[in-house]
Amino acid sequence: MVKTYRHESLLGFFKGMSFPIASIAVVNSVLFGIYSNTLLALTATSHQERRAQPPSYTHIFIAGCTGGFLQAYFLAPFDLIKVRLQNQTEPRAKPGSPPPRYRGPVHCAASIFQEEGPRGLFRGAWALTLRDTPTMGIYFITYECLCHQSTPEGQNPSSATVLVAGGFAGITSWVTATPLDVIKSRMQMAGLNQRAHRGVLDCIVSSARQEGLGVFFRGLTINSARAFPVNAVTFLSYEYLLHLWQ
């Protein structure tokens, strides 16, 4: 934090923020929409009926994985642009200094498209899919399990329960996702560094060889600290909106 502040001032902490904000509504509606509809197809019970007839954890896991798998393709280009902008760590432009490589998210998207082709926008998408498919299953299982344990039979969970269960679901999924998150970010940066990885496995092996196993847990603390409030609010909004519209 100190380094970022010294190098790039307060603005450095908000780098690459506009694209995630633009994408988060789309990505979360794809995720929660697919999760809910897969569960409906598997159990033939609506969201309201699920309190009285809770689905099995296997069904919750399958529905979560399906949501994670499909949302990864919506997320991939937005996530790539965020990673590229966040890794652009030149100090703030001073008069006479060369301009940064990417002037903003739209310029970044256009440059990747021109320099790396349309497929370049999906760089790292495979690693992202591998990261999100199982961890979204874990995400929804943790949430449903914690809600189930702290709510009397047949009742809706309280707001406090939803916040705590959502927060812990976020932490659990990020703890399990961080190793592949590291690999995904490296693959997304590879197009820029001219450092080609032959694939996900090659990136895993070369990262472990060069930097040791600790490399797979980089960013774990900050990911987990971020995950609690973000996912507490995500699940509270989800439950509240479903309640409002049903």
Ligand SMILES: CN(C)C(=N)NCCC[C@H](N)C(=O)O
């Ligand atoms: C890769 N992982 C761990 C997840 N996608 N986990 C679920 C949380 C997703 C949420 N939008 C967030 O950004 O925390």
